[in-house]
Amino acid sequence: MGGTMPGPAVFRGLAGVLLAVALVGLLAAGSSCTSGGTTGGERSGPPPGQAGVPSRGGMGFIDLPRPMTRGQVSLEEALAERRCRREFSPKEVALAHLGQLLWAGSGAPSTAGTPGAQGDATTGATHTAPSAGAIYPLALYVVAGHVERLDPGVYQYDAGAHALRRVLAGDVREELAAAALRQDWVRKAPLSVVIAADYPRIRERYGERGVRYALIEAGCVAQNIALQATALGLGTVVVGAFADEKVAGVLGAGEQPLLIIPVGP
Numbered sequence: 102m103g104g105t106m107p108g109p110a111v112f113r114g115l116a117g118v119l120l121a122v123a124l125v126g127l128l129a130a131g132s133s134c135t136s137g138g139t140t141g142g143e144r145s146g147p148p149p150g151q152a153g154v155p156s157r158g159g160m161g162f163i164d165l166p167r168p169m170t171r172g173q174v175s176l177e178e179a180l181a182e183r184r185c186r187r188e189f190s191p192k193e194v195a196l197a198h199l200g201q202l203l204w205a206g207s208g209a210p211s212t213a214g215t216p217g218a219q220g221d222a223t224t225g226a227t228h229t230a231p232s233a234g235a236i237y238p239l240a241l242y243v244v245a246g247h248v249e250r251l252d253p254g255v256y257q258y259d260a261g262a263h264a265l266r267r268v269l270a271g272d273v274r275e276e277l278a279a280a281a282l283r284q285d286w287v288r289k290a291p292l293s294v295v296i297a298a299d300y301p302r303i304r305e306r307y308g309e310r311g312v313r314y315a316l317i318e319a320g321c322v323a324q325n326i327a328l329q330a331t332a333l334g335l336g337t338v339v340v341g342a343f344a345d346e347k348v349a350g351v352l353g354a355g356e357q358p359l360l361i362i363p364v365g366p
């Protein structure tokens with residue numbers, strides 16, 4: 102770490118997110134996920150009945166390229182090579198790579214056409230990351246500044262459709278970095294993925310313990326993204342030091358931001 106990086110004490114309360122991953126147990130109870138196809142291109146209007154997404158009239162819905170389930174790098178190689186990286190080249194990130202990262206984070210295998218599409222035997226649902234009771238309380242936001250075929254803006258990932266919904270137009274990387282204690286890698290990365298939790302939704306099922314489950318799930322999602330980025334030759338860093346309300350304000354998010362993951366070549 103360097104530059105304006107906050108000291109280790111800042112991370113004390115945040116380190117539990119990924120430490121908790123090791124404690125993940127089997128939690129099964131009952132809801133299911135949706136699935137849908139992908140083609141590419143922009144559709145007009147939001148999908149019907151999508152809760153928790155700020156409405157900003159006239160914003161687009163963008164299909165992502167179908168994710169791949171075979172790559173050049175083995176899981177073991179990605180594990181061995183993963184490191185937090187805080188410097189990025191100014192080159193743009195391919196839209197297919199962004200889609201791949203989001204799918205790896207917590208996408209629906211059905212959108213890649215894999216056998217996993219039939220779902221978990223107990224819950225009937227499946228994503229690339231586990232979720233207590235298959236509730237999926239996490240939202241994945243993308244703060245895009247320099248992504249191929251994507252206007253700068255804030256987007257929310259729709260896992261069932263493997264698509265992005267634009268919630269805010271304009272490049273807000275500068276504001277995001279300011280909300281993250283001016284960590285320069287947040288400003289310079291072509292994009293950041295922000296993991297945010299819908300606590301009321303998970304509390305409804307699990308009470309206060311639901312908060313723990315959401316944090317554990319966020320660790321799973323973050324590691325999936327980091328490993329996929331490594332396999333694609335992209336750099337990432339997990340950023341937990343930021344002002345929660347400011348980050349939520351930048352995103353226009355109703356959920357609680359948990360982690361910012363800057364990504365770049």
Ligand SMILES: Cc1cc2nc3c(=O)[nH]c(=O)nc-3n(C[C@H](O)[C@H](O)[C@H](O)COP(=O)(O)O)c2cc1C
Binds near residue numbers: 112117185187338
């Ligand atoms: C919960 C959590 C919060 C973190 N927050 C930050 C952060 O705000 N800024 C940063 O530069 N790195 C942050 N890191 C990254 C750690 O500094 C990094 O993982 C650690 O130095 C180990 O290096 P490695 O990831 O390359 O193995 C965070 C990591 C975790 C797990």
